[in-house]
Amino acid sequence: KASKKQSKRIQVFSHRMYQEALETLAIQRDLPSAIRNGQIKPVFQPIVCCDSGEIVGFEALARWQHKERGAISPCRFIPMAEESNLIVELGEQVLTQACQFIQHLNQMRSDQQKPALSVHVNFSAHHFSSTALLDNLVSTLEKTKLSPEQLVIEITESMLIERPAESVKRMEQIKQLGVNLALDDFGTGYSALNTLCQYPLDVVKLDRSFVLRLMDGQQGEALVRAIINMAKDLNLPMVAEGVETYEQMLKIKALGVSEIQGFYYYRPMPAEEVFALFEKNAADKTSLM
Numbered sequence: 001k002a003s004k005k006q007s008k009r010i011q012v013f014s015h016r017m018y019q020e021a022l023e024t025l026a027i028q029r030d031l032p033s034a035i036r037n038g039q040i041k042p043v044f045q046p047i048v049c050c051d052s053g054e055i056v057g058f059e060a061l062a063r064w065q066h067k068e069r070g071a072i073s074p075c076r077f078i079p080m081a082e083e084s085n086l087i088v089e090l091g092e093q094v095l096t097q098a099c100q101f102i103q104h105l106n107q108m109r110s111d112q113q114k115p116a117l118s119v120h121v122n123f124s125a126h127h128f129s130s131t132a133l134l135d136n137l138v139s140t141l142e143k144t145k146l147s148p149e150q151l152v153i154e155i156t157e158s159m160l161i162e163r164p165a166e167s168v169k170r171m172e173q174i175k176q177l178g179v180n181l182a183l184d185d186f187g188t189g190y191s192a193l194n195t196l197c198q199y200p201l202d203v204v205k206l207d208r209s210f211v212l213r214l215m216d217g218q219q220g221e222a223l224v225r226a227i228i229n230m231a232k233d234l235n236l237p238m239v240a241e242g243v244e245t246y247e248q249m250l251k252i253k254a255l256g257v258s259e260i261q262g263f264y265y266y267r268p269m270p271a272e273e274v275f276a277l278f279e280k281n282a283a284d285k286t287s288l289m
């Protein structure tokens with residue numbers, strides 16, 4: 001009786017695995033042409049200043065609108081693209097579109113006295129270490145006429161740990177262009193004080209998992225506070241990722257985090273939606289612009 005039940009379960013399991021494998025193959029098959037045909041585009045999630053409540057920047061997040069499969073998550077296709085050299089081409093596309101987006105938005109509100117908004121772009125290890133990166137960055141900034149300080153390149157700790165010496169060199173080259181650097185998913189890797197001191201960083205992004213742990217009670221909160229204070233002691237501004245609720249927002253603010261990126265404020269939006277939001281707010285004469 002038990003073995004019959006078990007074999008049935010194995011059947012269901014293997015069928016699902018088979019379906020998943022098929023889907024993975026199909027996504028893999030369609031990825032090169034999707035990149036070539038510009039079917040993968042960034043959406044933009046606002047980053048909000050805790051003190052003023054105003055939008056200070058955006059993160060560009062890649063989205064693949066597949067004809068048959070609908071929206072495919074970057075968690076699925078970015079690792080695939082990373083396995084091949086496709087990631088460099090995809091990274092360049094997202095970078096160009098992100099620069100165009102923020103340049104356009106800043107021009108829309110250029111008559112305002114407020115500081116320019118910045119755009120964050122995620123870089124993969126391959127893209128970050130590619131030989132053509134610096135030339136491409138310079139030409140993208142020229143082409144889009146964007147001031148380099150309005151661009152923030154997000155890298156992760158694992159990229160730094162694999163090749164520390166080369167990473168520092170690359171980071172310094174990027175900094176020399178005037179472009180800013182952010183450490184993404186902070187706290188999930190080997191994050192230690194010396195990681196933060198060693199590298200020329202402008203901002204760290206607290207991973208969403210810590211925002212969740214804040215609600216775990218005292219122990220969770222003590223851990224998150226220690227991580228936040230580490231960045232504070234080094235005078236590194238911090239963006240808390242994945243803030244979804246009012247309670248989380250209050251706690252994050254109380255711990256002295258400077259900026260928040262999360263569904264509580266905004267979800268990622270297509271560029272046109274961001275433009276419309278800013279136009280509407282300019283018309284309403286509210287403070288957004």
Ligand code: C2E
Nearest residue numbers: 061062074075078094122123124242243244261262263264
């Ligand atoms: P990430 O860079 O850490 O980006 C933040 C992720 O958290 C995004 O997921 C965003 O939509 C999500 N998020 C933001 N606020 C909330 C919230 O309040 N609640 C929840 N549940 N999620 C929130 P997304 O867009 O699915 O991207 C996942 C990851 O894929 C990114 O993590 C990044 O590592 C990678 N990725 C996305 N776009 C690119 C890209 O253009 N290039 C590269 N190399 N990687 C990318």
Ligand code: MG
Nearest residue numbers: 059122154184
């Ligand atoms: Mg990121």
Ligand code: MG
Nearest residue numbers: 184185205241
């Ligand atoms: Mg992150």
Ligand code: MG
Nearest residue numbers: 185207208241
């Ligand atoms: Mg993350």
